[in-house]
Every structure is written in structure tokens, then in C-alpha cells.
Amino acid sequence: MAGKFVTYSRNVFIPVANMCRNNCGYCGFRRDVGSREAFIIRPEIAHDTLKRAAGAGCMEALLTYGDSPTDPLFFEELGRYGYETLTDYVYDLCLDAIGLGMLPHTNGGVLSFEELKKLKEVNASMGLMLETTAELPAHRLSPMKKPALRLKCIEDAGKLRIPFTTGILVGIGETWDDRRRSLEAIRGLHEKYGHIQEVIVQNFVPKPYTRMGDVAPPTTEDMISVLRMAREILPEDIALQAPPNLTSHLKEFLEAGAGDIGGISPVTEDYINPECRWPTLDELEAMGLILRERLPLYPKYVKRGWYCKPVEPIIKKHSDGDGYRV
Numbered sequence: 001m002a003g004k005f006v007t008y009s010r011n012v013f014i015p016v017a018n019m020c021r022n023n024c025g026y027c028g029f030r031r032d033v034g035s036r037e038a039f040i041i042r043p044e045i046a047h048d049t050l051k052r053a054a055g056a057g058c059m060e061a062l063l064t065y066g067d068s069p070t071d072p073l074f075f076e077e078l079g080r081y082g083y084e085t086l087t088d089y090v091y092d093l094c095l096d097a098i099g100l101g102m103l104p105h106t107n108g109g110v111l112s113f114e115e116l117k118k119l120k121e122v123n124a125s126m127g128l129m130l131e132t133t134a135e136l137p138a139h140r141l142s143p144m145k146k147p148a149l150r151l152k153c154i155e156d157a158g159k160l161r162i163p164f165t166t167g168i169l170v171g172i173g174e175t176w177d178d179r180r181r182s183l184e185a186i187r188g189l190h191e192k193y194g195h196i197q198e199v200i201v202q203n204f205v206p207k208p209y210t211r212m213g214d215v216a217p218p219t220t221e222d223m224i225s226v227l228r229m230a231r232e233i234l235p236e237d238i239a240l241q242a243p244p245n246l247t248s249h250l251k252e253f254l255e256a257g258a259g260d261i262g263g264i265s266p267v268t269e270d271y272i273n274p275e276c277r278w279p280t281l282d283e284l285e286a287m288g289l290i291l292r293e294r295l296p297l298y299p300k301y302v303k304r305g306w307y308c309k310p311v312e313p314i315i316k317k318h319s320d321g322d323g324y325r326v
Helices: 043-055 072-080 086-099 113-120 146-157 176-193 220-233 250-255 281-286 299-304 307-318
Strands: 005-016 060-064 103-107 126-127 162-169 196-203 239-241 260-264 290-293
Touching: 005 043, 005 281, 043 086, 060 086, 086 103, 086 113, 086 307, 103 307, 113 126, 113 146, 146 162, 146 176, 162 176, 162 220, 176 196, 176 220, 196 220, 220 239, 220 250, 239 260, 260 281, 281 290
Parallel strands: 005 060, 005 260, 005 290, 060 103, 103 126, 126 162, 162 196, 196 239
Antiparallel strands: none
């Protein structure tokens, strides 16, 4: 890693909804439809957050939510905002972000081909964590975590030429062979479509109020081994990301093969892991890291022109000759 720069994206985290069709054993973000803590973010709150982020120099608007519930109460609440589907609502949130000079990156669970095609019109890039190709007890109550469904979504994104982020979640009950198979599946899709821009190698962080609260997280040595394996399996043009707020061993993870640390937000917290604070850029530089900011779509795709018309002026204004942020 010595002498090499580490890439990151200055972002804002918009938690679109915390109701989800899945009920994963490790998730602390999800709430049941109709519960007191359940929400769909109000349009004015999303706009105010995006506006603050634009003022703070953020370029990526990360819109995150799970798989849309089927409960009529969910759609009743969505209807109060004037929308019939979550995808329609997210489309307009993306337009709001673009209007404020930011580039949307939507991570919205398993989407159909048509939903991906629609959201491609207003996103610079998109994403979906594969997590694993294994069938696990952690996903017993999560119908949309079936590996075949997630792989199909990632493949559909390739067919649509969407610059895409995916990843694996380490420590949720999978074996070493499962990890290898998951990485090989991602490699196979990229070799076919060339659209995987980065793979997140994310360590499971147990939360005490979940069904897997007592499960031990992966060790630092495990994560280093997984990162090394990922770097061996994946093509060089796929970046490896290690989230900097989920470990105190970031430098070791970077030495093991990661070259990106994902989104760093000066405005919002990591709503999925609120107990894990994002480090500031000053703190990262104090660690000796040489940082280089990128857009939510990677330089290769900036150069290829893999983006839609609405975001083109923003990309051209804010990217340099190498495809990084000016």
C-alpha cells in the first residue's frame, strides 16, 4: 500500500425506508410495517438533507432501502406522498439530488429489470450486496435474500450497462468455500458484462438486539484472509472496498488488497451501523493514508461514458482527465 492512494466518495446517506420484506437475523435497521419506529423518509426531510450535503461538498447521494414490503399499510403510507411504488418515489428523490448538483447511487434491494431500467435514467451508479451464494439460517425469514434472485438482479444490471457495486458479508454463517463461490460468481458476471466497479468485503458487526446478537464477528485475521482471496479471485479492474467505520484495523485491510474505503459523509451517520462512526478525512490522513476522491461511478466508467443524460453535466463538471473528482 505504501505510496498508493486510497479512493473514497464524499457522500450523504439517505435512508429512504426502514421497512423491508426481509427479516435478516443480523439487521438492526429494519422495522415492521405499522410499528412506531417504521418510516418512509418525508420528501421535505430528504430535500433538506440533500441540500445540506450539497453545501458541504458532497457529490454522492446514497439512497438506501431494503426490499419493498407487500403489506397494504406500506403502500398506504407511500400514497400519502403521492406515489404508488417505492421505485417511483426514489426516482423523484434522485431527480431532487441531481437538481442540487449531486450524483445518485441507489441501493434498493432486489429490483426487476424494468425497475433497474427506470432508475438507470437518474442514477450515476447502483448497487446490491450479494452477501453470499449460500442458503443460510440468517436469511430464513428473508425471501429476497435467495442467492438466485440477487444474482439475477446483478446480471440484469450488467445487461443494462449500469456501473454496479456489490459485495459479500463475512461472518453470517457462511463457510470459506461459500466465500470463494460468492466471489467467483461475481467474477463470472463481470467477465460477461464488465459492469462490476467495486466489491465491498464487509465484516459482520453483531447488534445485541437482533437474533444474531450473540454471534461472534469474524476475526481480523479472517478478514485479511478474505480480502487476499478476493484480490486473487477478482479481476484487477474491480476495486475492493473495506468500510472504514467497521474496523479498527483499516490499514491492515488495505495492505491485504482493499484500495477503496467507500462513502465518507460529513453530514449523516451510517444508519445501518449507527454505532460505528465514520472517520473524518483528517483522521484518515493522520493514519498516513493518501486519499483521492472519486465520484460514485468509478473512473473507468466516467471515461467510457456509462452514464445517463441527466447526470452528464455534473460528471463533466466534477471529473478530471483520469475520471476522478476535480
